[in-house]
Structures are given as structure tokens and as C-alpha cells.
Amino acid sequence: MTDPAQFQLDAHGRLRHLLTTEGMPADILTEILDTAASFLPASKEPPRKVPLLRGSTVANLFFEPSTRTRTTFEVAAKRLSADVIDMQLEHSSKNKGEDDVDTLYTLQAMGVDLFVIRHPENGAAAHFARHVAPDVAVLNAGDGSNAHPTQALLDALTIRRHRPDFHNLSVAIVGDVRHSRVAQSNIHALKTLGVPDIRVVAPEGLMLEDPSKLGVTPVFTLAEGIRDVDVVMGLRIQRERMHHERVPSVEEYHRQFGLTRHTLGGLKPEAIIMHPGPINRGVEIDAETAYGPQSVILEQVRNGIAIRMAVMAIIAGNVKKAAGDQTQA
Amino acid sequence: MTDPAQFQLDAHGRLRHLLTTEGMPADILTEILDTAASFLPASKEPPRKVPLLRGSTVANLFFEPSTRTRTTFEVAAKRLSADVIDMQLEHSSKNKGEDDVDTLYTLQAMGVDLFVIRHPENGAAAHFARHVAPDVAVLNAGDGSNAHPTQALLDALTIRRHRPDFHNLSVAIVGDVRHSRVAQSNIHALKTLGVPDIRVVAPEGLMLEDPSKLGVTPVFTLAEGIRDVDVVMGLRIQRERMHHERVPSVEEYHRQFGLTRHTLGGLKPEAIIMHPGPINRGVEIDAETAYGPQSVILEQVRNGIAIRMAVMAIIAGNVKKAAGDQTQA
Amino acid sequence: MTDPAQFQLDAHGRLRHLLTTEGMPADILTEILDTAASFLPASKEPPRKVPLLRGSTVANLFFEPSTRTRTTFEVAAKRLSADVIDMQLEHSSKNKGEDDVDTLYTLQAMGVDLFVIRHPENGAAAHFARHVAPDVAVLNAGDGSNAHPTQALLDALTIRRHRPDFHNLSVAIVGDVRHSRVAQSNIHALKTLGVPDIRVVAPEGLMLEDPSKLGVTPVFTLAEGIRDVDVVMGLRIQRERMHHERVPSVEEYHRQFGLTRHTLGGLKPEAIIMHPGPINRGVEIDAETAYGPQSVILEQVRNGIAIRMAVMAIIAGNVKKAAGDQTQA
Structure with a gap:
């Protein structure tokens, strides 16, 4: 049984596919963040077009x-x-997904x-990655409630540009953490990057089943969840998940966990x-916030x-390197 | 309250967005027509590809x-x-369109x-234009029954290539002028360009509510409407609008106002x-015509x-000029 | 009445449109196959991008x-x-297709x-070709049950790369040959290229009405159909065609005509x-096969x-040559 965490690296430990942030080494996370930073246009400058993937074909599936x-x-491609x-x-x-393959x-x-x-199913990206040729790569753009690694990476880049020292950071993730691939991928990435205090803030019905397994702290009220944190991350609410025992109504959710001037009164100004x-305006956040x-x-x-x-450029480069390795061997 | 007519020009009177032909100065209309003419390929030549927007991203929304x-x-982009x-x-x-913003x-x-x-709502393009950044522009490709400025401009270019003197021209616009953004935008552009005689030709239920406000002449029969005109412009009939008091059936409309050899018998040959x-073949026009x-x-x-x-190239150029103005200031 | 077979060639016998493989001269078939072979990347090399149609616009309709x-x-364009x-x-x-025109x-x-x-209707591609301008071309990507010429050409190329001598070949086409544009186009191309033995293999309800007219041999069992052949070509089954008198159920079809290790036991190993x-896995073929x-x-x-x-490049070149002919004339 292949482990997606290992499987996305090649024999030399280089990024081969992007499937999950779970188990991704800190140096690869940092390589991606550094490369992405180099692609960010300077303030007031338009984004540059670079020829790194000229002649390549990217398929959005x-x-x-x-x-x-x-x-x-x-846009990125x-x-x-x-x-x-x-x-x-x-x-x-x-x-069983055979048509997809x-x-x-x-x-x-x-x-x-x-x-x-x-893909709507957990593990679909890894499944696809197992079937592609040696010179073809897979990027997970979200599979089921499993992983959404590029979202976690862009979140880490955003945090780093405001708070460069991950080892001295408190982050609150607020919302339906139980079903969220965004929360999953963020927790894995931030833990690896050294964030010591990650809180998951949710009503009981939307809380992670085993927060300690991921090394995060469950908090059941927003006021307590955001106390002294540096980052508040709201998650998108799927309305269809709200009709459930122990889950408040949308209105009640907004009152208790929605990010508003009122509920964030105790948040640090910085x-x-x-x-x-x-x-969703008026659900997990309001427009003013x-x-x-x-x-x-x-x-x-x-x-x-x-x-x-960054991810596309790094992986394309690594695939080329791997082809070079093989030619020499 | 911003006025879209002014709002689409920058502080130097240059075209900044394209929202409407209403209130657009004649020299800007002419600048667009001249630029467009320069993009037209010579007869029998294929259209040329020009690098004016290389590196830019256009979003069709x-x-x-x-x-x-x-x-x-x-294709134009x-x-x-x-x-x-x-x-x-x-x-x-x-x-209220917040999700759109x-x-x-x-x-x-x-x-x-x-x-x-x-966008289906009147004024949507101006609404969007008010929200974009200083280096981003909005082109109205049709909003509700309000405006469709690129259609009016291409119509003006087409007319000019056949009848260069706008000041000596009679134009009949035939059809559902009451609900037509094409008619609105054409009337504004042609008035500004100096066309002295614009007639709107329609049955009572599809006639403009106040033709004199726009400076056009209402005519209720096609024979009278097309007498001595240089241009007949048919409008597309929306079938769903035809089930209405004082509006004829599709068949009756075609008989009375459809553009055919029969109904256009009195039209000047040139x-x-x-x-x-x-x-819609057999409704507002037949194939032979x-x-x-x-x-x-x-x-x-x-x-x-x-x-x-032309519009994209002019606006992109003006945005660059405006950025230059600011740097110098 | 124009004959599509002739109509797709210009006055000099050069390919002008691609409508059908029926009646296409062998030297043009071979020109396409040779050109395509030159576009195939060498093993392990990525496909190259060539500038032959730079500045041209291809519309997928x-x-x-x-x-x-x-x-x-x-991808090809x-x-x-x-x-x-x-x-x-x-x-x-x-x-009657007037809106399409x-x-x-x-x-x-x-x-x-x-x-x-x-297009869903037979002859649609030829109909369109009759209406385009002298410098515009039409490629048939499948019209009704009439023709799918690029499929037949790619099949011929695939066969040629494994069995270069068409004059010494047996081919079995298995499935709903009666309604298949793929079968039609393949039969025409392979006959012209000289294949002496083409068998159509199907149950009675899916058999061609007049196989002798196309010069092919009807066979009603798979075992007999594949005996000593060099190529077995399975056709995609349209499930909606299976509810028909004298047509077996999907399960029964799979048992009798599905390409599997079991049914292909008598096939030559090469x-x-x-x-x-x-x-359709488990219908006309199984995954193992x-x-x-x-x-x-x-x-x-x-x-x-x-x-x-290859087809796009050849036709674009021929359109240019034709324009040159006219300029000189």
C-alpha cells in the first residue's frame, strides 16, 4: 500500500506530484513558498509572464x-x-472510478x-498519480474532505508575509473543521512549519473527531478561540451540512461563530x-470584516x-531532472 | 451619485471604461472608429495578430x-x-449583486x-466599474435593457464605411425599440455623431415610451418608416415579449414589420x-434579405x-498613461 | 448535386476540406499518413509545438x-x-439547419x-463546406452515421506503424457496424489503401445492410471473424441501440462479441x-484486453x-497555394 505522503516525492526526495501537505518535509514546503514569493509581482507592477512551461500542456480535470x-x-498555467x-x-x-482512469x-x-x-472522493488524486507515466505529474486541487494542498500552501505564504516566524504563532481555524479539506491541509502544513498553537474552533457537531491526533486544540467558543491569536482563518460553510443534530442553524451559527466586528471584539488589532x-456573506463572515x-x-x-x-514549475523541473537521472544511469 | 457617462472618462477626458454611448463625446467615438478601421484587414487579407495586449489577462464575465x-x-482579445x-x-x-462583486x-x-x-441588470457594468482598481478596466457587453455600446460602435463603423457623412443621413431602427439595449446605444451614438433623422419603427406595444426625449421620431408603419432612409436596422425579436397586449403575434409582426423584399419594396436601392x-429567420427578417x-x-x-x-487597445493604453501621470505627479 | 468525395478536393486535386474517406485518392491518404508520422514525437520525447498555423483561428463547432x-x-490546433x-x-x-449556417x-x-x-446529421460537414468562403476550410469530426474521417486516418496510421504492408492484411471490424461512422470511414480508407480482407463481425441486427456494396465480408461469429486476422477493431456500443429486435442484450453481446481473453483465444499473438x-468496460471490451x-x-x-x-497543416497549406494560383491567373 503506497503512502501518498511518501509517494508524492521521487527517489531523491524531490517533489514529484502534489497530493497532500500531510507528511511533506519542511524543506519542500519552504522551497515552494520561496519559489512562489519570487513569482509575486512587486507592488503596483503587473504580473509577469514567464516561459517555464512553454510547450507543455496542463489539463484541468x-x-x-x-x-x-x-x-x-x-491563470497560473x-x-x-x-x-x-x-x-x-x-x-x-x-x-469504481475506472472510467476516470x-x-x-x-x-x-x-x-x-x-x-x-x-474530485469528490477522498484519495482520488493519489489514485490518479499511481496511474500516470513517469514524465507526467498530478496536482491535487481538492479531493473529497481529504486534502487541498495548494490552498494550505497559499495560506502559509500569506501568513509568512505578515508573520515570518512560524515558531511563534497562534492560529485559530474557525468553522466546519470536521468536513474541511482546507482545515486538514492547513493543519498539516502549519504543524510541519513549526506553528506551536493551532486551535480548531467549532460547535460540537462540526468539531474534529480526534483533535489531539492532529496536535491541535479544540475550542468551542469563538471568544476563547481567538484570544491572543495572530491569525483567524474562517472556513466556508456548506449550507447542506447545517441540517444536522448538534449543528446550529445558519443564523445561530453566524451569531456564535461568524467573523464580525462584534464577535471579533477581543481579537488583537495586528x-x-x-x-x-x-x-458566504452573513454566514461565516460579514462584508465589513x-x-x-x-x-x-x-x-x-x-x-x-x-x-x-511555483508548484507547477518545481514539479516540471523535477520531472526533467528525473529524466536526466535515468539517462545517465 | 456618479454619472456613468462621465464616469467612463478619466480626469483627462480619456476613455477609462466602456459603459455606454450615452454622453460619450464625439471625438472619443471617432477615435474608436478610426482605431477600429486601422485594425480591419485589407480585402482578401487574413486578419493580423498584434501584440498590444501581450501579457494582459482579459476575463469574459x-x-x-x-x-x-x-x-x-x-477572438478580439x-x-x-x-x-x-x-x-x-x-x-x-x-x-443585491454582492456575490458578483x-x-x-x-x-x-x-x-x-x-x-x-x-449582465441581466441595468447599470451592472457601471456598478462593476465603480469597484475595480485604478489599473483595471470594465467593458460593457450588454447590461439589461440599458446599453450595448460595442454593438452601437460597430454599427456606426459599418454605416460610416458606406455613408461617410453622418450629418446627411436618415436611419430607421425597426423592432422592439422599447426593450432594446442595442437601440438605446445606437440612438445615443448616432445622435452624437450628427445623424439628423433617426426614426424608431414599431407597433405601439414595442414603441419607446418617450421618443422625443431621445430626439428620435416614432413611426408606426414600416412603409412610412423606411421612406427615403439610407439605413434600415432590424432588431432581434425576443419571442417571450410577443405575448402581450397591443403586441402582434410573431406571424403578424413578420407580415407588418419583418424586413422582406415585399415590405422593403419602397426602400432606396442604395x-x-x-x-x-x-x-430569427422568418420573424424580423427573412434569409433572402x-x-x-x-x-x-x-x-x-x-x-x-x-x-x-480598438476599445481594448485604447483603454489599455489610457490606463498606462494614467499610471504614468501618477508617477510624475 | 455535388459529390462530397470530389468536393473535398480542389481543381488541382489537392485536399481542400476533409469530409469523408470515401473516394479519397490513395496518394492523398498516404500524404496525410506521412505528414502525421513526421509530427509524431520520437519515443520518450515530448511533443513539439510547431508554428504552422500561427495567426490562424480554428473553431471547434x-x-x-x-x-x-x-x-x-x-490539442492538435x-x-x-x-x-x-x-x-x-x-x-x-x-x-433545416439554417440557424447552423x-x-x-x-x-x-x-x-x-x-x-x-x-453534427448529428448525415452530410452536415459537406453542407457546411458548400457554404464557406474560398479561403476557409471544413474538417468533419463526425456527422451522424455517415463519416468520421480523422478516426479512420488515425486508425490507418496506427495499423501502418505495426503492419506497413496494407496489401497483405486481414482486418476484422467488430460491433455495431450498421450504425457506425467509424466503421464506414475505416472501410473506405482501408479499401483504398489496398487491404484485401476486411470482415465486419456483428450479430444480425447490427450487421451492414449490404456488405458486398462496400466490398467487405459479413461474419456472424467472433471466432470465425478473427481467425488469422492481423487487426481486430472493436466499435463502441451505443447502449440505446441495444433494445431492438434481433439485437442481443448488453450482457449477451459481451459474451458473444466482447473482446476478452476468452473470446479472443483464437487470435494470432502478433x-x-x-x-x-x-x-465501455465490460461491454465491447474488458480492461484486461x-x-x-x-x-x-x-x-x-x-x-x-x-x-x-497533419490534416490541418496540409489543408492550410493548400488554401494558401490556391490563393497563389488565383493571384497568378
Whole structure:
């Protein structure tokens, strides 16, 4: 049984696929953040187009609709001068994902170099990665409630640009942490980068089943959760999850856990407020807070392009290096 | 309260956004027409690709489906060497367009330079323009029944290539002028360019409520409407508008106002026949007329690419100039 | 009445459109195969991007959904450096395809150089070709049950790379040959290339009505059909065609005609197994066979990109030559 955490590295420990932040070594996390930072345009400058992926073909393979995430990968790939193929497909669960693998093989035969995959099932990205050729790579753009590594990486980059010392940081993740791939991937990345205090803040029905397993602290009220933290990260609420025992109504959730001037009264003035977007105004956050002075939500979007460029560029480089290794061997 | 007519110009009176032809100065209209003419390929030559927008990202943000209009902007942007992001979104009216603005902010953070917006609500383009950053521009590709300025500009270019003297021209606009953004934008542009005689030709139920306010003449029969005119412009009929008191049936409309050899018997032989497309054959026009010797419908399409290229190129240039002004100040 | 077979050649006998393999001269088939072979990357090398269509616009005009075929043409066009416009349209049969022709004229006026057309009706591609301008070309990507010439060409290329001598070959086409445009186009191409023994293998309800007219041999059992053949080509089963008198159930079809280790027991070990994709696992083929040592299915996909590049490049070149002829005349 392959372990996705190891499986995404090649024999030399270089990034080969991006499947999860779980188990990803700190030096690779840092390599990605540093590379992304180099892609960020200087203030007031337009983003530059770089030729690193010229001649390569990136396929956006989305088995779950997400116009927004798809667009971030498309923009990043085009900024690297790649050709982009967009495929929105329906996932049929009837034959254990075999049709999906047939699609993968077909696109690979067409000359796709890099697959960006979003899929409703946990582990789908690793499943695809196991089936691609040695010179083809897979990037996980979100699989089930399992992982969303580029989101965690762009969040880490955003935090680092405001609070460079991860070893001296308190972070509160607020919302449906139980079902959130964003929370999962953030916790793994931030733990590895050395963040000592990560709190998950949620009502009982949305709390992680075993917070201690991930090394995070469960907190059941927002006031306590945000006390003295440097970062508050709100999660997007899936309305369909709210009709559940021990889960408050949307209105009640907003009153108790929504990020607003009122509920964040006790937040340090220099703390930053994050959200993976798109926001549900009036549910997990209100507009005043989302666009207020402490919010870095739009920086997250900007950093997201740089992170996706960085991951694609690093992996494309490593695939080339691996091909060179083999030629010499 | 900002006035869209002024708001689309910058402090130096240069075109900053394209929201409406209403109140647009004649010299700017002429600048756009001249620039577009320079983009038109010589007869029998293929269209040239120019690098004016290389490195820029154009986002087609369509909150109303329109494969055809979307394609014209995509072709124009690609011919200027821009990268194009296509987003077909559903407009939710439930929260006063706030979600739409969140989408705008998000795409802007990704590095979009120019938004092409189609939207079902009047004033949507101006609303978006008020929210973009100083180096980002908005082009209105049709908002509600308000405005469709690139259509009016391409119509003006088409007319000018056949009848260069706007001050000596009679134009008949035939059809549902009451609900038509195409009619609105054409009337504003042609008035400003000096056309002395503009007639709106429609049955009572589709007539403008106050034609004199726009300085046009209402005419209730086609025979009278087209007498001695140089240009007949048919409008696309929305079938869903025809089930209405005082509005004839589709068949009756075609008999009375459809552009056909029969109804246009009294038209001057040198007059041109226009239509914004796509045509409803057998409703507002028949095929014989649409593809007949007086029709310039396909020239309109060709000119439409040149107009969209011109508007994008002019605005991109003006944004750069404005940035230069600020650096010097 | 124009004959599509002749109509796709220009006055000098050069390829002008690609509508059908029926009646296409052997030297043109061979020219396409040779050109495609030159576009195939050497083993282990990534595909090259060539500038042959730089500045050209290719429109994918799909009146029938097919993500996969659309993608192959998009990849091929981008690898030739063309701009690609994607249009997925609904075909309305109510006015004899007139709306479709209006769309064609409109896109042509925008500057489209090459149309790739998929359409549910037989003869649609030829119909479109009759309406385009002298410098615009049409490629048939499948029309009704009539023709799918690029599929036949990529199949011929795949066969040639394994069995270079067409004059000494036995080919079995297995499945719903009665309704298959893939079968039609393959039979025409392979006959012209000199294949002496083509068998169509199907149950009675899916058999060609008049196999002798096409010069092929009907066989009603798989065991007999594959005896001593060099190539077995499975066709995709349309499940909706299976509810029909004299047509077996899907299960029964799989048992009798599905390509499996069991049913192919009598196949020569050096024979190749083909399928146009996407496969229905467990219906016309099983996964073990589709990905087994005799399968060349993924080579077909790879060759399909090269074939589409070749056809586009050849036709673009011929259109230029024709324009040169006219200038001199």
C-alpha cells in the first residue's frame, strides 16, 4: 500500500506530484513558498509572464464543479506559458472510478504533461498519480474532505508575509473543521512549519473527531478561540451540512461563530483574518470584516496564483531532472 | 451619485471604461472608429495578430448566456495577444449583486486587467466599474435593457464605411425599440455623431415610451418608416415579449414589420440593411434579405472584431498613461 | 448535386476540406499518413509545438457533445500554434439547419480559418463546406452515421506503424457496424489503401445492410471473424441501440462479441487490438484486453493528435497555394 505522503516525492526526495501537505518535509514546503514569493509581482507592477512551461500542456480535470479554483490554475498555467486544456467531467461512481482512469490514460496519450485534478472522493488524486507515466505529474486541487494542498500552501505564504516566524504563532481555524479539506491541509502544513498553537474552533457537531491526533486544540467558543491569536482563518460553510443534530442553524451559527466586528471584539488589532473564499456573506463572515483592515483575503487570492505557478514549475523541473537521472544511469 | 457617462472618462477626458454611448463625446467615438478601421484587414487579407495586449489577462464575465458575443470578445482579445479567461456565471439576485462583486474582487486579485461584462441588470457594468482598481478596466457587453455600446460602435463603423457623412443621413431602427439595449446605444451614438433623422419603427406595444426625449421620431408603419432612409436596422425579436397586449403575434409582426423584399419594396436601392444578429429567420427578417445585395450584416460581424480590439487597445493604453501621470505627479 | 468525395478536393486535386474517406485518392491518404508520422514525437520525447498555423483561428463547432474528440482537435490546433475558439451548440432541426449556417457565416466573418464540425446529421460537414468562403476550410469530426474521417486516418496510421504492408492484411471490424461512422470511414480508407480482407463481425441486427456494396465480408461469429486476422477493431456500443429486435442484450453481446481473453483465444499473438475509445468496460471490451500486450488503443490516441495536426497543416497549406494560383491567373 503506497503512502501518498511518501509517494508524492521521487527517489531523491524531490517533489514529484502534489497530493497532500500531510507528511511533506519542511524543506519542500519552504522551497515552494520561496519559489512562489519570487513569482509575486512587486507592488503596483503587473504580473509577469514567464516561459517555464512553454510547450507543455496542463489539463484541468474537474470532476466537481468549481469555476473559481479552475480559473486560478488556468491563470497560473497560462502565466507560465503552458497550453491549458479544460475538462469538466461528471464522476460516475458506478464502476469504481475506472472510467476516470480511462480518461486519464487517454489524455496522457494526447501529450498532457500535468494534470490538475479536483474530485469528490477522498484519495482520488493519489489514485490518479499511481496511474500516470513517469514524465507526467498530478496536482491535487481538492479531493473529497481529504486534502487541498495548494490552498494550505497559499495560506502559509500569506501568513509568512505578515508573520515570518512560524515558531511563534497562534492560529485559530474557525468553522466546519470536521468536513474541511482546507482545515486538514492547513493543519498539516502549519504543524510541519513549526506553528506551536493551532486551535480548531467549532460547535460540537462540526468539531474534529480526534483533535489531539492532529496536535491541535479544540475550542468551542469563538471568544476563547481567538484570544491572543495572530491569525483567524474562517472556513466556508456548506449550507447542506447545517441540517444536522448538534449543528446550529445558519443564523445561530453566524451569531456564535461568524467573523464580525462584534464577535471579533477581543481579537488583537495586528492579527490577520483569512478565508479561502468564496465567502458566504452573513454566514461565516460579514462584508465589513471580509474587506476590513485586518482582512488578507484578497492577498490570499493573489498568493494563490504564485503558489500554483511555483508548484507547477518545481514539479516540471523535477520531472526533467528525473529524466536526466535515468539517462545517465 | 456618479454619472456613468462621465464616469467612463478619466480626469483627462480619456476613455477609462466602456459603459455606454450615452454622453460619450464625439471625438472619443471617432477615435474608436478610426482605431477600429486601422485594425480591419485589407480585402482578401487574413486578419493580423498584434501584440498590444501581450501579457494582459482579459476575463469574459458573463452572467447571461451568449455564446456569440462572448466569442467576439474572445477572438478580439486573442488577436491582441491577450490571455483570455472565460467565466459563465449565474447571477443571483438574492443579495443585491454582492456575490458578483466578490467574484470581481477575486478575479482582480488574480491579475485580470480587463473585464468584459454581460449582465441581466441595468447599470451592472457601471456598478462593476465603480469597484475595480485604478489599473483595471470594465467593458460593457450588454447590461439589461440599458446599453450595448460595442454593438452601437460597430454599427456606426459599418454605416460610416458606406455613408461617410453622418450629418446627411436618415436611419430607421425597426423592432422592439422599447426593450432594446442595442437601440438605446445606437440612438445615443448616432445622435452624437450628427445623424439628423433617426426614426424608431414599431407597433405601439414595442414603441419607446418617450421618443422625443431621445430626439428620435416614432413611426408606426414600416412603409412610412423606411421612406427615403439610407439605413434600415432590424432588431432581434425576443419571442417571450410577443405575448402581450397591443403586441402582434410573431406571424403578424413578420407580415407588418419583418424586413422582406415585399415590405422593403419602397426602400432606396442604395440603402443598407443591418441586423445585430443572430437573426430569427422568418420573424424580423427573412434569409433572402439578410443575405441579399443591400445587407451588410456580415460586415457588421467583421467590424465587431475590429471595434472590440480598438476599445481594448485604447483603454489599455489610457490606463498606462494614467499610471504614468501618477508617477510624475 | 455535388459529390462530397470530389468536393473535398480542389481543381488541382489537392485536399481542400476533409469530409469523408470515401473516394479519397490513395496518394492523398498516404500524404496525410506521412505528414502525421513526421509530427509524431520520437519515443520518450515530448511533443513539439510547431508554428504552422500561427495567426490562424480554428473553431471547434460541436452540435453534439463530445469532450474527448473536441479536446483532440483543440490539442492538435494549439500544437500548431493556432488560436482555438470552442463552441458547443445545440442543433435545432426545426428549420433545416439554417440557424447552423447563420452561425457558420457569423464565425467566418469573425475571421475563422478552419472549422472542425461535429453534427448529428448525415452530410452536415459537406453542407457546411458548400457554404464557406474560398479561403476557409471544413474538417468533419463526425456527422451522424455517415463519416468520421480523422478516426479512420488515425486508425490507418496506427495499423501502418505495426503492419506497413496494407496489401497483405486481414482486418476484422467488430460491433455495431450498421450504425457506425467509424466503421464506414475505416472501410473506405482501408479499401483504398489496398487491404484485401476486411470482415465486419456483428450479430444480425447490427450487421451492414449490404456488405458486398462496400466490398467487405459479413461474419456472424467472433471466432470465425478473427481467425488469422492481423487487426481486430472493436466499435463502441451505443447502449440505446441495444433494445431492438434481433439485437442481443448488453450482457449477451459481451459474451458473444466482447473482446476478452476468452473470446479472443483464437487470435494470432502478433495481431493488434484497436478501439476508437472511449471504451465501455465490460461491454465491447474488458480492461484486461484494452490494456493488454496486443492493445494499441493508447497509440491510437497519440496518433490521433498527429493526424489532426497533419490534416490541418496540409489543408492550410493548400488554401494558401490556391490563393497563389488565383493571384497568378
